[in-house]
Amino acid sequence: KKKLFETKKGLPAVTLDGKMIKVNVNSGDSDSIASFRCDECDGIGLFRTEFIYMDHKQYPTEDEQFEVYRSMALKNQGKELIIRTLDIGGDKQLEYMDLPKESNPFLGYRAIRICLDRVEVFKTQLRAILRAGVFGDVKIMFPMIVNLEELLRAKEILEETKKDLQAEGIDFKKDIPVGIMIETPAAVMLSDKLAEEVSFFSIGSNDLIQYTTAADRMNERVQSLYDSFNISVLRSIQLVCDNAKKNGVMVGICGEAASESKLVPLWVAMGVDELSMVPSQVGKVKYMIGNLSAAEMKKTLDDVLNLGRIEEVKSRLADVEKKIL
Ligand code: PEP
Ligand code: MG
Secondary structure: OHHHHHHHOOOOEEOOOOOEEEEEEEEOOHHHHHOOOHHHOOEEEEEOOHHHHHOOOOOOOHHHHHHHHHHHHHHOOOOEEEEEOOOOEOOEOOHHHOOOOOOOHHHOOEOHHHHHHOHHHHHHHHHHHHHHHHHOEEEEEEOOOOOHHHHHHHHHHHHHHHHHHHHOOOOOOOOOOEEEEEOOHHHHHOHHHHHOOOOEEEEOHHHHHHHHHOOOOOOHHHOOOOOOOOHHHHHHHHHHHHHHHHOOOEEEEOOHHHHOOOOHHHHHHHOOOEEEEOHHHHHHHHHHHHOOOHHHHHHHHHHHHOOOOHHHHHHHHHHHHHHHO
16 A cells, blocks of 8 residues: 555545644654655644754854754745754753753753753744744744643743844744643643643653653663553543643644554544654555544544553554554
């Protein structure tokens, strides 16, 4: 079927009952940028920015970052480009950042926690993103949110940054949409309140699985617990989708689970608006979306969320997958 999948990449993905779902790609290293083709997806659902910082011996300047974001926006030709602010720390060490060695890196000083603490570093990145926003459908996304205060503080810093640019007479995207990653159980449980403050959610399943199952995503010994079919994880994602819908907030998934073919029908039934993944999966996922009905999958979804055993979930979803693929 590989050839058939290829033909779907450039076409919109619409379910049999008429729901259109964006199938975006994740990007954020030199190779993925070089090979990026905007005609083979609906946009970029997750642009990881860590590589820019890792490729430098000191903090990248505003202009250096601006060049990267702008060239990505131009390559994307008006399609959505969701730029995630710096998500570094913990396991990723950068000498010039002088980060503390920690015994629990994934529970430590990382991502938005660093940005809210080192405000100048954060503002430099925000300036670059705001300026690049003029060149495409650019959106900002904050990672690792665990409470409303972090989000409000990040938005406050964004507003301060806009004021600075305005005062300096520099062109920028004034109405840039702001979203957050939902990748902690705390964000899941507060997603009704968080939804009032953003225009979109993107569920980071890689971290959400890790934090929900308390299983380090890098630790091989606990890989059997780190499972995207874990029912608590699936129920969490359902809750986030419901809270997003209630508030008219767009919701997507950008972790690896987004393109897991046994789970795609569930995501559609939950009502996701967008899925973001490695480019090699786009054709297959679009094909699947085009061959299933969201309404029909609702029954499967309800059944699955009421099961207790992960193996039962997998076998039920394997049957559904077989019929579609
Ligand atoms: C995630 O956590 O699912 C995610 C997409 O972010 P990252 O893998 O960069 O932590
Ligand atoms: Mg993450």
